[in-house]
Amino acid sequence: MTSLPYEGRQSYDGLEKKLKEVFSERSSILHQLSKTSKELDSIKGNLQSLKNDESVAKTDVQRILELSHKQREEMKSLQAALQKQLDEANERAEKQQATIKFLKVEMEKKTKIIKDLQQEPPETPEGWG
Secondary structure, eight states: OOOOOHHHHHHHHHHHHHHHHHHHHHHHHHHHHHHHHHHHHHHHHHHHHHHTOTTSOHHHHHHHHHHHHHHHHHHHHHHHHHHHHHHHHHHHHHHHHHHHHHHHHHHHHHHHHHHHHHHSOOOOOTTOO
16 A cells, blocks of 8 residues: 655645644533533522612613623634534545545556566567567
């Protein structure tokens, strides 16, 4: 089996490294989103109990709930953007993989042609034999 050309392997390694970085970053962000979501749930619960407390103005509580909702929407948007980035990275990786496979097949064909040519006896011009 023939190994990948150096440039193809280098590109593949670079792409693989970028994918790992994207996955790591995505995992970290998703962990932070989960933590923030739990904090928001806690805040929402506290706000609901404060809402029943007459000492806190109803408008202040509503404003904080709206901010909480807005923050959740922003997190959803961020998660969608991360998913899109991950999908694009996967698509690039698939294209790179197809290119590498094509180059490997082409290199194997050329190697076979060279071996076949090397094994053929030299032709003698007509009339020289």
